Amino acid sequence: MTFDLSVETLDHAPTQALPRELRTPLTLDLITNDAEALATARRLATTFAPEAALRDRERRLPWAELDAFVASGLWGITVPREFGGAGVRNGTLAEVTAIIAAADGSLGQIPQNHFYALEVLRVGGSLEQQRFFYQRVLAGERFGNALAEISHKDFKRRTRLTRGADGWHIDGRKFYCTGALYAHWIPTLVVAEEQGRDVTYLAFVPRDTPGVTVTDDWDGFGQRVTGSGSVQFEQVRVEPEWVVPFQVSFEHATTIGPLAQIIHAAIDLGQARGAFEAALQFVRERSRPWIDAKVELAADDPLTIAQFGDLAARLRAAEALLRRAGRFVDAAQAAPTDRSVAEASVAVAEARTLTTTVSLDAGSRLFELAGAAATLDGLGLDRFWRNARTHTLHDPVRWKYHAVGNFYLNDKLPPRHGAL
Known part of the structure; x- marks a missing residue:
């Protein structure tokens, strides 16, 4: 099954020709469990990372990387087992996303709406629709999205x-x-x-x-x-x-919103991990110690060590909250009620408060700790902060704090509009 990809481009778009046909992979691996999904993501991440800065700088669309991503079987891991997929846990989906996002933030985000659409199908699709679209995904086809509309101050949909x-x-x-x-x-x-x-x-x-x-x-x-x-x-x-x-996603309790949001949290976590690892490598290999530290190596600077310790602790906390949120989403999918879905939404919102702040902080402190040499344009290290700042604007973290506080203080359930 092929599709004509007739895409308009603007002056700022890549100069390379876009493929005229969008094909499914000739061969497609089938992932059957959570462990395989995680191992596959780690393998792919090592191949995606080396040219991530180049793709970002040249705005080089990742056609080959996406083909490899889909061929790996990872785009089908949330298809339920009764339909031939792996039906992985939500914590696994989040971790797979974070692993890929640490290597390349854009590649980590591209399948977000693909998994979102699969959850819409699971919640609201008929048996025939589920069978048809799940098989399409397991055959290597991918979903994009056309959800948001701009140019209007209200949220009324006009499509x-x-x-x-x-x-x-x-x-x-x-x-x-x-x-x-x-x-x-x-x-x-x-x-x-x-x-x-x-x-x-x-x-x-x-x-x-x-x-x-x-x-x-x-x-x-x-x-x-x-x-x-x-x-x-x-x-x-x-x-x-x-x-x-x-x-149904607005009138009844469903896990469509929490599922979408846990992936967003995972993307931010991956950005933080990528920035943290880049900072570690740069300080170990290239940075000079500050003169007042009176040490030979930047990695022995006591204030630098403390800063890395602070970042590491907050990264581990964000990871723990994300894993916890995955368990809440699993429970809500198994038994969706107003309460269980609200608890899942709040758990994901709690994770997003940390993944948002640590991704921005890690991208910024990379330069504080690595020094002026890290700002050289050819290194592309600024992409971690730029990616985190752009993606974390998906919806405002200040409203995550409000949702969490209102739940605990006033027992108010979060609104059902897909943003939590």
């Missing part, structure tokens, strides 16, 4: 699904469409009028459908090759069996 005698069609424009550039399918958040009110759906749109235009116009200073540009839909035909109910 619409209309049903007529000549079929179902989608019209609208989306932005922040991470992964859509690389996707076989673009899960698209749409609204349809039903009995006088707007009802929300997630429509899975094949990338090559006439009327779909993906524009490579993401030019943020971080996460440069995530493909987070825009998608335009103009009278795009969609089959009814590709449209999954999504209203």
